Amino acid sequence: MSNKHILQYFVKNSKTFQIIDGPININNTENEVLLVLDSSFNPAHWGHYTLINKAVDYYRDILPQDTRFHVLLLLAIKNADKAPKPAMFPERMDMMCILANFIRKTLEDVNVSVGITSHGKFVDKDKDVKELFFTAFKNCRIAYLVGFDTIIRIMDAKYYVPTPLSVALQEFMQHAEFFCLTRDDDNNDIKKQINYSSDITEGRYEPAIPRNWGSKIHSVLNDNKYSYISSSIVRKQFSDGKRNLLNEVPEPILQYLVNESDTNGKSIFL
Numbered sequence: 612m613s614n615k616h617i618l619q620y621f622v623k624n625s626k627t628f629q630i631i632d633g634p635i636n637i638n639n640t641e642n643e644v645l646l647v648l649d650s651s652f653n654p655a656h657w658g659h660y661t662l663i664n665k666a667v668d669y670y671r672d673i674l675p676q677d678t679r680f681h682v683l684l685l686l687a688i689k690n691a692d693k694a695p696k697p698a699m700f701p702e703r704m705d706m707m708c709i710l711a712n713f714i715r716k717t718l719e720d721v722n723v724s725v726g727i728t729s730h731g732k733f734v735d736k737d738k739d740v741k742e743l744f745f746t747a748f749k750n751c752r753i754a755y756l757v758g759f760d761t762i763i764r765i766m767d768a769k770y771y772v773p774t775p776l777s778v779a780l781q782e783f784m785q786h787a788e789f790f791c792l793t794r795d796d797d798n799n800d801i802k803k804q805i806n807y808s809s810d811i812t813e814g815r816y817e818p819a820i821p822r823n824w825g826s827k828i829h830s831v832l833n834d835n836k837y838s839y840i841s842s843s844i845v846r847k848q849f850s851d852g853k854r855n856l857l858n859e860v861p862e863p864i865l866q867y868l869v870n871e872s873d874t875n876g877k878s879i880f881l
């Protein structure tokens with residue numbers, strides 16, 4: 612079935628979560644880590660790949676040698692902020708499957724699945740991930756891979772009104788953790804980004820954010836060659852006619868963008 616048909620079925624049946632590529636469950640939760648990258652994938656780029664790569668490196672360093680890694684690429688077909696915009700979703704799903712294959716080829720011993728969700732907020736996505744992805748939810752580790760711009764939005768009380776943040780995320784924060792990479796950001800300097808988790812632990816964000824959540828956020832410095840990349844930049848440059856985007860986008864993704872645009876006679880993003 613094409614991704615277009617999968618999406619039509621998903622929407623028609625009011626589903627909230629579906630795996631569209633790769634394994635659909637994890638049986639042995641004792642030594643497995645699930646790394647979830649939730650994104651708009653519009654398009655997929657090196658910023659996404661480096662989040663996964665660095666998260667695998669990070670957990671390989673701190674966990675036992677026999678730990679197995681499972682990456683879940685998750686597309687939110689509803690955004691926590693933006694109105695639903697169905698255009699391009701099948702193409703984004705295609706690109707997620709391409710990225711999944713690229714990860715399988717380039718990162719050793721990493722399983723990859725691709726899923727779609729209709730939930731905008733992480734706290735809601737997490738319920739489905741736990742329920743539907745794991746056959747036994749015991750001692751498994753789920754880490755959400757995010758950039759700094761996203762972690763501060765997850766920790767923003769406005770998304771949960773009238774429930775206080777500490778209540779809305781209480782259960783979620785008991786088992787979930789975040790691997791958080793710095794990004795170029797005019798409003799938040801690198802020091803603030805890197806110190807975010809320790810500042811929470813020291814109580815600097817109290818009473819909004821409980822200090823014990825600080826240990827659940829692992830802040831890691833990005834590489835300069837990846838920290839500036841965003842889908843908006845790629846969309847803009849590609850639509851302006853730039854095709855030399857290999858610093859921003861893995862080759863198979865670029866190939867897909869070029870092929871799709873050639874077929875339509877104009878940039879896939881226009």
Ligand SMILES: Nc1ncnc2c1ncn2[C@@H]1O[C@H](COP(=O)(O)OP(=O)(O)OP(=O)(O)O)[C@@H](O)[C@H]1O
Binds near residue numbers: 793838843844
């Ligand atoms: N270059 C990057 N470095 C680190 N994290 C990133 C990078 N690009 C995206 N991310 C993170 O990946 C997740 C998914 O990103 P998403 O695709 O929504 O962002 P984006 O590339 O900024 O998209 P857009 O420009 O369309 O807003 C987010 O948590 C985001 O912070």
Ligand SMILES: NC(=O)c1ccc[n+]([C@@H]2O[C@H](COP(=O)(O)O)[C@@H](O)[C@H]2O)c1
Binds near residue numbers: 689730733765766
């Ligand atoms: N409070 C939250 O859980 C929260 C806040 C902002 C964005 N998100 C999600 O983060 C993902 C990336 O969003 P953007 O593409 O807007 O950066 C989307 O799935 C969006 O729905 C979640």
